[in-house]
Amino acid sequence: xxxxxxxxxxxxxxxxxxxxAGAAARxxxxxxxxxxxxxxxxxxxxxxxxxxxxxxIGRDTFWTPAHLAIHFGGILAAITCTYLIFSTTFGHDAxxxxxxxxxxxxxxxxxxxxxxxxxxxxxxxxxFDNWWHNSxxxxxxxxxxxxxxxxxxxxxxxxxSLLLLVSAxxxxxxxxxxxxxxxxxxxxxxxxxxxxxxxxxYSDGSFMxxxxxxxxxxxxxxxxxxxxxxxxxxxxxxxxVASIYMAIFLLGLWIFPFFPATPKLGPVFTNxxxxxxxxxxxxxxxxxxxxxxxxxxxxxxxxxxxxLLLGTVFVAGLLAxxxxxxxxxxxxxxxxxxxxxxxxxxxxxPSLYKLVWEFQLDASPGVFWKGMGIAWALxxxxxxxxxxxxxxxxxxxx
Amino acid sequence: xxxKLRRFITLLLSLAIASACFAHVGSPDVYFQGQAGAYxxxxxxxxxxxxxxxxxxxxxxxxxxxxxxxxxxxxxxxPGSKYPPPPDVLQPTPGDSQFFTGKLWLMGSxxxxxxxxxxxxxxxxxxxxxxxxxxxxxxxMQRSLGILLLxxxxxxxxxxxxILGASRREGQLExxxxxxxxxxxxxxxxxxxxxxxxxxxxxxxxxWWLDKSSSDSARKIYQPPKLSVSLDQSGKLLLHMGESPWxxxxxxxxxxxLIPDHGHLMHLFLVRMPAMDRFYHLHPAQxxxxxxxxxxxxxxxxHYQVFADIVRASGFPDTMVAETDLPGNxxxxxxxxxxxxxxxxxxxxxxxxxxxxxxxxxxxxxxxxIWEREPGALSANKLLWFKFSVEDAGGVPSQNxxxxxGMAGHAEFIRSDFSVFAHVHPDGSAPMAAxxxxxxxxxxxxxxxxxxxxxxxxxxxLSAEVSFPYGFPKAGLYRIFxxxxxxxxxxxxxxxxxxx
Numbered sequence: 001x002x003x004x005x006x007x008x009x010x011x012x013x014x015x016x017x018x019x020x021a022g023a024a025a026r027x028x029x030x031x032x033x034x035x036x037x038x039x040x041x042x043x044x045x046x047x048x049x050x051x052x053x054x055x056x057i058g059r060d061t062f063w064t065p066a067h068l069a070i071h072f073g074g075i076l077a078a079i080t081c082t083y084l085i086f087s088t089t090f091g092h093d094a095x096x097x098x099x100x101x102x103x104x105x106x107x108x109x110x111x112x113x114x115x116x117x118x119x120x121x122x123x124x125x126x127x128f129d130n131w132w133h134n135s136x137x138x139x140x141x142x143x144x145x146x147x148x149x150x151x152x153x154x155x156x157x158x159x160x161s162l163l164l165l166v167s168a169x170x171x172x173x174x175x176x177x178x179x180x181x182x183x184x185x186x187x188x189x190x191x192x193x194x195x196x197x198x199x200x201x202y203s204d205g206s207f208m209x210x211x212x213x214x215x216x217x218x219x220x221x222x223x224x225x226x227x228x229x230x231x232x233x234x235x236x237x238x239x240x241v242a243s244i245y246m247a248i249f250l251l252g253l254w255i256f257p258f259f260p261a262t263p264k265l266g267p268v269f270t271n272x273x274x275x276x277x278x279x280x281x282x283x284x285x286x287x288x289x290x291x292x293x294x295x296x297x298x299x300x301x302x303x304x305x306x307x308l309l310l311g312t313v314f315v316a317g318l319l320a321x322x323x324x325x326x327x328x329x330x331x332x333x334x335x336x337x338x339x340x341x342x343x344x345x346x347x348x349x350p351s352l353y354k355l356v357w358e359f360q361l362d363a364s365p366g367v368f369w370k371g372m373g374i375a376w377a378l379x380x381x382x383x384x385x386x387x388x389x390x391x392x393x394x395x396x397x398x
Numbered sequence: 399x400x401x402k403l404r405r406f407i408t409l410l411l412s413l414a415i416a417s418a419c420f421a422h423v424g425s426p427d428v429y430f431q432g433q434a435g436a437y438x439x440x441x442x443x444x445x446x447x448x449x450x451x452x453x454x455x456x457x458x459x460x461x462x463x464x465x466x467x468x469x470x471x472x473x474x475x476x477p478g479s480k481y482p483p484p485p486d487v488l489q490p491t492p493g494d495s496q497f498f499t500g501k502l503w504l505m506g507s508x509x510x511x512x513x514x515x516x517x518x519x520x521x522x523x524x525x526x527x528x529x530x531x532x533x534x535x536x537x538x539m540q541r542s543l544g545i546l547l548l549x550x551x552x553x554x555x556x557x558x559x560x561i562l563g564a565s566r567r568e569g570q571l572e573x574x575x576x577x578x579x580x581x582x583x584x585x586x587x588x589x590x591x592x593x594x595x596x597x598x599x600x601x602x603x604x605x606w607w608l609d610k611s612s613s614d615s616a617r618k619i620y621q622p623p624k625l626s627v628s629l630d631q632s633g634k635l636l637l638h639m640g641e642s643p644w645x646x647x648x649x650x651x652x653x654x655x656l657i658p659d660h661g662h663l664m665h666l667f668l669v670r671m672p673a674m675d676r677f678y679h680l681h682p683a684q685x686x687x688x689x690x691x692x693x694x695x696x697x698x699x700x701h702y703q704v705f706a707d708i709v710r711a712s713g714f715p716d717t718m719v720a721e722t723d724l725p726g727n728x729x730x731x732x733x734x735x736x737x738x739x740x741x742x743x744x745x746x747x748x749x750x751x752x753x754x755x756x757x758x759x760x761x762x763x764x765x766x767x768i769w770e771r772e773p774g775a776l777s778a779n780k781l782l783w784f785k786f787s788v789e790d791a792g793g794v795p796s797q798n799x800x801x802x803x804g805m806a807g808h809a810e811f812i813r814s815d816f817s818v819f820a821h822v823h824p825d826g827s828a829p830m831a832a833x834x835x836x837x838x839x840x841x842x843x844x845x846x847x848x849x850x851x852x853x854x855x856x857x858x859x860l861s862a863e864v865s866f867p868y869g870f871p872k873a874g875l876y877r878i879f880x881x882x883x884x885x886x887x888x889x890x891x892x893x894x895x896x897x898x
Contacts, residue, residue, distance in 0.1 A: 058505065098573040098574040099573045100568075101564040101565065104560060113557075114561055117554065117561060124550045124551070127543060128547055131539060131540075134447075134448060135448060135536045135537035135538075135539075136448060136536060136618070137450040137533065137614075145603065145607045171573065262483070266470070266472040266478065267478030268478070268480070268483055269478050347505060350477060392569070395570045397569065398570075398573070
């Protein structure tokens with residue numbers, strides 16, 4: 001991961017010409033920002049691993065390594081931020097106090113409060129999830145109410161860690177700013193991965209000709225792409241963030257199957273001999289390129305006008321690439337280790353493979369186009385939120 | 399509003415059917431005894447109320463010597479029966495080398511078997527136990543947990559609103575600058591808007607939760623087919639099985655087609671309410687895909703509880719429940735027992751607490767049945783051995799017991815309020831049809847069944863004693879109908895039991 005950041009850092013000089021002045025100097029990244037990046041990476045990796053674990057091994061306890069990676073990330077972030085808040089509130093560090101905000105009499109960086117909030121939300125999901133398991137059965141789905149609470153908590157930790165980073169980045173100069181910007185893009189990519197994991201049940205090739213695919217992705221992705229793209233201050237911010245998401249998903253898809261594993265639970269419907277990865281990534285890089293172009297050409301224009309264009313190019317761009325790509329993904333050509341359409345969880349009966357290899361279409365073309373209209377409206381609305389989010393990110397100082 | 403009300407009612411209904419239970423009524427645990435090599439083992443599986451879930455499994459052997467006990471759960475037939483997962487090793491109990499316990503993961507509703515592998519110094523022996531798994535009910539949230547979660551939710555809402563306020567008030571200030579009145583006012587507006595949005599999101603979340611929980615309940619919770627009971631003009635009993643969407647939704651793991659159990663597609667029990675003083679065990683004939691009929695003959699008039707046992711092609715058992723009024727005469731079919739030679743009936747005094755200590759029951763042929771009950775009170779949720787001996791009219795242990803539908807005996811346990819009904823054999827609570835399917839699947843996959851010395855299935859030496867492994871699911875007053883066959887006639891001993 002570091003090498004990725006470093007590689008990116010080297011490409012940043014174009015966007016930060018002032019950085020060259022301090023190039024000889026050493027980047028000074030505060031330790032708590034590193035802790036945040038490690039925490040978010042650990043949570044992301046743990047979550048991906050956990051889903052693969054459920055698809056491959058099945059048996060779930062609190063102590064699976066995947067869960068431990070998630071907990072480690074949450075605990076690292078929570079401890080870091082609690083320390084930051086207490087040391088700022090009760091310590092004598094004038095600079096820390098000067099770059100803090102106040103919540104309930106405590107002082108600390110804004111990101112620290114949000115991260116701590118995310119940590120408590122993650123904790124809250126635990127007894128809720130336990131009850132849900134007892135009441136509605138052990139995990140067989142990603143989108144359940146307690147998992148949404150956990151997801152909101154994880155996003156709280158993730159965005160909190162990002163805010164910590166952004167406020168430092170916006171105050172920094174030279175090579176430190178350059179390094180922090182690379183870390184910002186990387187962390188943004190991780191947050192996009194987390195979001196895409198949550199909605200992954202609707203990202204399959206079989207949904208690519210249905211409006212639900214476009215509605216689900218229009219609901220949240222533009223907020224992140226526009227927000228991060230604009231917040232990064234880079235010409236191709238959204239494109240880089242989308243690329244990082246795709247790279248991580250592709251690495252997961254291509255590397256996880258190298259690890260042998262067998263199910264530890266019955267019924268075993270599909271004979272699994274290795275870790276089953278998540279699916280091929282959504283081709284977000286293409287709508288992201290269009291969004292970056294719009295952002296670059298409409299800088300300073302009315303935010304609603306921007307959002308209208310951004311939402312439109314997002315849905316149009318997604319439709320333009322995913323529609324033909326869907327045809328490919330349900331074909332036999334995609335049933336290989338590169339595109340992953342031949343991987344099925346152990347509990348997936350062969351009689352249901354067709355659900356992955358056939359389009360799950362809307363009831364009628366009318367329903368589809370109505371759904372696409374909703375997707376477009378959602379994309380515009382979430383782009384507008386993204387514009388505001390990016391604006392706030394770029395102005396954050398504390 | 400209408401939609402909301404409908405969802406709420408659906409949710410309530412889904413909770414109200416909690417008492418509905420597959421495989422018997424109100425008695426979801428599995429009790430089974432069988433031979434694994436040189437060991438006679440008794441298996442108890444305490445199934446979870448929700449599937450997917452984790453069952454508790456207990457295994458007791460009749461003698462020491464077992465080194466390890468391994469278990470593997472898989473479906474009895476269909477695609478889920480092909481690839482057994484690696485076995486789990488049960489834990490021996492400290493100080494009791496004959497008792498092993500462990501957990502059994504049941505990840506889907508349907509007809510499962512647990513393959514038990516017993517290792518000792520001489521080798522490995524196996525046994526397959528059918529375990530029907532179905533979600534019984536959802537768990538209401540405990541008050542304390544509800545209060546905790548409500549408190550945390552309130553805290554988190556107030557906190558996120560405060561954080562967003564702080565963000566607007568101070569987030570964009572240069573280091574060291576103080577928030578002015580403009581920032582403070584803007585922060586208040588942000589907090590107000592955030593509060594409205596968060597409350598709206600929570601309301602949407604609540605709607606989704608209610609919608610999801612009601613649809614989850616409707617999809618997952620087991621429901622037996624509705625059974626309608628009527629009499630035609632000639633006095634013939636007609637039974638119609640209603641739709642069973644729970645079953646049709648599970649074509650691979652439950653199935654809808656029926657297979658015979660002890661040679662009959664349906665075992666029908668009529669028990670007169672409320673005293674349980676008349677009892678009929680009948681075997682209606684199938685006259686259509688969902689229809690059965692029985693030439694009832696003369697029976698004692700009254701209001702009857704109906705329990706109808708069937709077994710699906712997967713080995714999954716259902717007990718359908720109904721109530722009906724039956725007139726005692728007017729039947730064109732003459733005396734009782736014209737339907738099937740395996741039909742039987744019994745009469746007894748009304749069920750009462752007073753009769754709960756009576757361990758001797760008279761039999762119709764002049765003999766008697768004695769409950770060889772161990773001293774002490776009966777406890778719920780505990781494996782008990784119900785041993786009964788049969789004596790002839792002269793008080794001599796009966797020498798002429800014969801198999802009744804292939805078994806040494808049949809016992810029906812019924813709670814006074816009819817909320818529990820279990821049809822048990824000397825092998826335990828699993829239907830023989832399911833036992834046969836489970837072992838056939840095991841054998842087909844290269845198990846050592848055929849090669850196992852001492853491995854027997856369903857064979858019982860017909861001594862004057864018959865015994866049943868079973869555990870009462872809850873406290874209360876029960877009536878036990880114990881049925882054996884001798885001299886070509888089915889004899890029924892009736893006992894009452896008070897369970898703590």
